[in-house]
Amino acid sequence: MEATKKGAKQPRVIPGFGVSLGVTVAMLSLVVLIPFAALAVNALKLSPGEFWSVITQDRVLSSFAVSLETSAVAACVNMVMGLILAWVLVRYDFPGKKVMNGMIELPFALPTAVAGISLTSLTSENGAIGKFFAMFGIRIAYTKAGIVFALIFVGIPFVVRAVMPVLEKFDSSFEEAASVMGATRVGIFFKVILPELLPSLLTGTGLAFGRGLGEYGSVVFIAGNKPYETEIAPLIIMSKLQQFDYTAACSIGLVMLLASFLLLFLMNLVQVRNTKILRGGEA
Amino acid sequence: MENETELRKPKGAGGYVLIAVSAIFFFVFLILPLVTVFQNAFSDGMLPYFKAVMDVYTRKATLLTLEVTAIALCVNTVFGLFAVWAVTKFQFQGKRILTTLIDLPVSVSPVIAGLMYILLYGRTSPLYPWLKSHSIHIVFAVPAIVIATIFVTFPYVFREIVPVLETEGTDEEEAAAIMGANWWTIFSRVTFPHMKWAFFYGIVLCTARAMGEFGAVSILSGHLRGLTNTLPLHVEILFNEFNSQAAFAVSSILVIIAIGILIVRSLLEARAKG
Numbered sequence: 001m002e003a004t005k006k007g008a009k010q011p012r013v014i015p016g017f018g019v020s021l022g023v024t025v026a027m028l029s030l031v032v033l034i035p036f037a038a039l040a041v042n043a044l045k046l047s048p049g050e051f052w053s054v055i056t057q058d059r060v061l062s063s064f065a066v067s068l069e070t071s072a073v074a075a076c077v078n079m080v081m082g083l084i085l086a087w088v089l090v091r092y093d094f095p096g097k098k099v100m101n102g103m104i105e106l107p108f109a110l111p112t113a114v115a116g117i118s119l120t121s122l123t124s125e126n127g128a129i130g131k132f133f134a135m136f137g138i139r140i141a142y143t144k145a146g147i148v149f150a151l152i153f154v155g156i157p158f159v160v161r162a163v164m165p166v167l168e169k170f171d172s173s174f175e176e177a178a179s180v181m182g183a184t185r186v187g188i189f190f191k192v193i194l195p196e197l198l199p200s201l202l203t204g205t206g207l208a209f210g211r212g213l214g215e216y217g218s219v220v221f222i223a224g225n226k227p228y229e230t231e232i233a234p235l236i237i238m239s240k241l242q243q244f245d246y247t248a249a250c251s252i253g254l255v256m257l258l259a260s261f262l263l264l265f266l267m268n269l270v271q272v273r274n275t276k277i278l279r280g281g282e283a
Numbered sequence: 284m285e286n287e288t289e290l291r292k293p294k295g296a297g298g299y300v301l302i303a304v305s306a307i308f309f310f311v312f313l314i315l316p317l318v319t320v321f322q323n324a325f326s327d328g329m330l331p332y333f334k335a336v337m338d339v340y341t342r343k344a345t346l347l348t349l350e351v352t353a354i355a356l357c358v359n360t361v362f363g364l365f366a367v368w369a370v371t372k373f374q375f376q377g378k379r380i381l382t383t384l385i386d387l388p389v390s391v392s393p394v395i396a397g398l399m400y401i402l403l404y405g406r407t408s409p410l411y412p413w414l415k416s417h418s419i420h421i422v423f424a425v426p427a428i429v430i431a432t433i434f435v436t437f438p439y440v441f442r443e444i445v446p447v448l449e450t451e452g453t454d455e456e457e458a459a460a461i462m463g464a465n466w467w468t469i470f471s472r473v474t475f476p477h478m479k480w481a482f483f484y485g486i487v488l489c490t491a492r493a494m495g496e497f498g499a500v501s502i503l504s505g506h507l508r509g510l511t512n513t514l515p516l517h518v519e520i521l522f523n524e525f526n527s528q529a530a531f532a533v534s535s536i537l538v539i540i541a542i543g544i545l546i547v548r549s550l551l552e553a554r555a556k557g
Contacts, residue, residue, distance in 0.1 A: 012373060013457045013460045013461055014372050014373070014453060014456045014457060014460050014469065015460060015465070015466040015469070016368055016372075016466045017369065017372075017373050017375075019365070020365045020366070020368040020369035020372075021369040021373075021375070023361075023362070023365040023366075024362070024365050024366040024369050024370075024381070024385075025381075027358075027361075027362045027365075027366075028362075028366075028381075028384060028385060031362075031388075031430075031433055031434055031437055032384060032385070032387055032388060032434070032437060033384070034403065035396075035399035035400055035402075035403050035434070036387075036399065038399055038402045038403035038408070039395075039398065039399045039402055041402075042402045042407075081304075081305075081308050084301055084304055084305055084308075085305050085308065085309070087301065088301050088302050088305045089305075092298055092301075092302060094302050096306075098549075100305070100306075100309055101549070102545050102546070102548070102549040103309070103313050103314075103545060104309075104313070105545060105548065106313050106317075106541065106545060107313075108488065108491060108492070109491040109495075109541040109542075109544045109545050109548075110316075110495065110537070110538065110541045111494065111495025111496075111497060111514070111515045111518075111537050111541070112495060112497045112498070112515070113495070113497045113515035113516075113518050113519050113534075114320065114495070114515070114518060114534040114537050114538060114541075115316060117518065117519075117522045117527070117530055117531065117534065118316040118317075118319045118320050118323075118531075118534065119316055121319050121323055121527070121531075122315055122316055122319045127319065128315060128319075129311065129315065152312060153312050153313075153316070156312065185297070207390075210390050213392065214391065214392025214393065214394065214395065214498075215392070215498075216392065216393060216394050216497065216498035216501075217393075217495075217497035217498055217501075217515070221522065234392055234394040234395075234498065237394050237395070237398060238394060238498075238501070238502065241397070241398065241401060241502055246401070246402065246405075246407055249398055249401075250398065250402065253394075253395050253398045256392055256395060257391065257395055260390050260391060260392070263390070264383075264390050268383070
């Protein structure tokens with residue numbers, strides 16, 4: 001696919017450029033840009049001192065820490081498990097595979113509130129999983145482990161869905177070549193397959209991580225929301241809004257927004273590489 | 284997808300271990316939560332289950348959820364089609380920025396989305412006096428729920444179609460245009476057949492997300508029972524009132540819809556490949 005040179009003006013033969021771009025930009029402005037502008041305007045009205053004093057409160061700082069920590073742990077688990085699930089689903093044939101393939105996106109389809117109350121009941125001391133871990137003195141619901149549990153549930157399809165298409169398109173002749181030349185299966189995986197999968201794996205993990213940082217519905221029920229321990233950043237925004245403390249909500253929201261922009265930027269870098277691989281171009 | 288990876292029975296112990304690990308993960312994280320919903324929903328028997336499901340507030344919440352989902356779906360489908368046409372069929376400056384902006388709602392926490400709309404339409408907003416004098420209620424009323432739902436599902440239809448059409452290129456449309464076909468003919472005869480499955484898939488995903496949106500809607504709804512309560516909010520209220528049997532009974536409605544969505548999705552995928 002030869003890319004059109006940047007700036008090279010071609011006459012547009014296909015109709016509808018003006019209309020489609022116009023409608024797109026108009027709707028984008030109404031739904032996304034104007035609300036963002038509202039947030040930006042309110043953020044600019046904050047004095048730096050006010051902003052700083054809100055976000056350096058102990059309770060707020062520890063909520064950032066809880067959010068980061070639990071999302072990071074869940075993202076790591078999802079990276080490994082997502083890779084394994086994608087691998088198994090693409091490479092192997094086994095009974096129940098169709099069901100697994102179809103159900104892996106349940107977390108996308110199931111409302112987060114439902115997931116939240118269900119996981120809470122499952123991991124509380126009366127639930128199947130909670131009972132099992134209680135034997136070892138481990139509590140899941142109402143601790144950080146519970147938050148991680150919910151975030152694993154929410155994030156897993158992001159990784160699986162990112163990795164599967166790349167794995168499906170993977171040219172097995174490379175593997176065969178490596179195998180003929182005497183590479184071990186483990187060696188082939190780490191030297192031949194993993195480097196190809198890495199961009200999509202990182203993108204999927206990044207998406208899962210980002211989702212985890214902002215996740216609210218599935219976490220509020222299971223977290224127990226104890227200040228300094230299991231209170232996540234989105235929940236603090238929520239409670240500030242309920243107290244009509246818009247300054248504080250806006251400050252914390254701004255920090256979270258900047259975090260997700262940073263993540264988005266990093267993922268875009270990876271994505272550029274990924275698209276090349278998917279199109280079969282040079283990596 | 285033509286590039287056939289040969290499916291094998293797992294060779295050696297490694298493959299079986301991976302399958303076993305996947306199966307355990309799958310069971311714990313995806314099957315058990317569903318079982319839990321139904322177990323709790325029927326914990327007091329059939330009668331309380333149906334009582335909770337047929338309750339007047341449950342019915343009102345269901346209606347509101349369907350209404351909101353339908354509106355969000357229409358808006359985002361229209362948007363998705365226009366945006367896809369602009370982005371995949373033309374080269375223009377700022378395209379990267381445009382697609383990044385369209386994708387923004389997915390990477391923003393729903394709580395932030397709620398916050399933005401509170402700031403835009405709530406009582407600190409410069410728009411508020413005007414809205415009030417015209418007695419237009421947005422925040423803590425149904426319009427805010429609709430807008431928030433549109434926001435969180437905004438790019439869903441768009442982003443499913445774009446990769447498909449990008450690999451198709453624009454040659455066929457150009458040929459059709461040169462031969463004098465109008466936009467409708469080009470779209471319906473040339474473009475749409477390529478993007479059909481991705482389009483339906485986007486709609487399915489959009490429906491799922493719209494129906495279940497919780498964070499943003501929770502900030503903006505005001506939680507008025509029977510008026511601004513969607514199904515997920517209704518579940519929350521029941522659960523927080525320690526009426527967990529009813530909460531799970533109402534949840535079971537959403538679970539059934541979710542499973543239906545997954546089945547439709549699988550069928551679409553099979554059709555797209557086959």
